[in-house]
């Protein structure tokens with residue numbers, strides 16, 4: 433028997449900049465990024481800057497000037513940054529690329545001076561199947577703009593979430609980088625349903641259904657056996673008469689999200705910045721109240737699993753947020769992500785400002 437002891441697995445490093453005031457967090461963040469990740473992105477690289485720009489009426493999303501400051505770290509390199517997100521599964525102001533780009537302009541992101549590209553195309557159906565061999569999925573359908581990027585910078589606003597307890601980096605990757613097909617699959621195990629009293633029998637949905645699953649007589653009827661789950665009909669119905677069956681359990685949705693997250697970052701360098709600021713009861717898809725007293729600052733890591741675990745612990749989720757949705761265990765997404773190899777729940781937190789430990 434060998435006497436050689438196996439070295440303990442290395443913990444993932446998570447840097448923490450406590451929020452004191454913005455004037456302090458921006459310079460520290462820029463210095464941290466420059467000293468550790470300036471060389472992560474090369475001249476000529478297409479780098480997808482993935483973020484949620486906020487639904488109409490939301491004001492607590494990531495601020496455009498934070499993004500501009502962050503990108504200035506690489507200003508002297510010819511990195512091809514582009515800001516990106518995908519369209520929503522539900523009807524709303526982000527349901528197609530044109531509507532979303534108009535809203536993004538309203539929210540001030542056009543002032544950054546970086547191109548903005550909706551990663552899953554005009555109608556949310558431009559994706560590539562990425563092999564992951566997960567528990568739920570052998571392949572996940574990731575937005576083309578994400579797949580074709582050389583690297584990513586993932587900016588995440590930590591929030592409460594009605595399905596997953598909290599929504600953070602894993603959620604930003606998994607749900608946020610998927611096509612509408614992927615979003616439907618993570619939220620539902622059934623074909624979409626028709627709201628009969630809304631349907632005007634116009635036939636548009638049937639023309640868009642590529643597998644002939646919809647027939648229209650007095651109203652549209654979806655054949656569940658034929659439906660391939662592409663979600664196109666939800667998007668094209670002008671009356672909003674085709675809806676998602678939101679029937680997937682929180683536990684399974686969280687595991688599916690983790691598997692999509694694995695596919696989103698497969699094979700490329702990724703840096704993650706998570707903002708524990710303006711934390712709201714619901715995610716940035718809904719205007720909702722900020723939870724006071726929870727501003728914990730900014731986290732940076734190369735490990736999305738460690739980041740979400742650190743976020744959960746820094747906001748003291750069990751004491752401060754669990755009561756919003758006591759029935760949901762939000763760590764299911766984190767544990768599953770660790771099990772499938774997205775990252776590690778074991779992390780070392782280095783708090784900047786503690787000069788002895790961090791050097792800052």
Ligand code: SF4
Pocket residue numbers: 626630631632633634635636637638648651652668669670671672673674
């Ligand atoms: S597109 Fe909408 S309104 Fe038109 S037939 Fe289909 S469900 Fe009915």
Ligand code: SF4
Pocket residue numbers: 623624640641642643644645646654655658659660661662663664665666
């Ligand atoms: S989800 Fe796609 S395949 Fe299913 S009925 Fe709608 S358009 Fe057809």
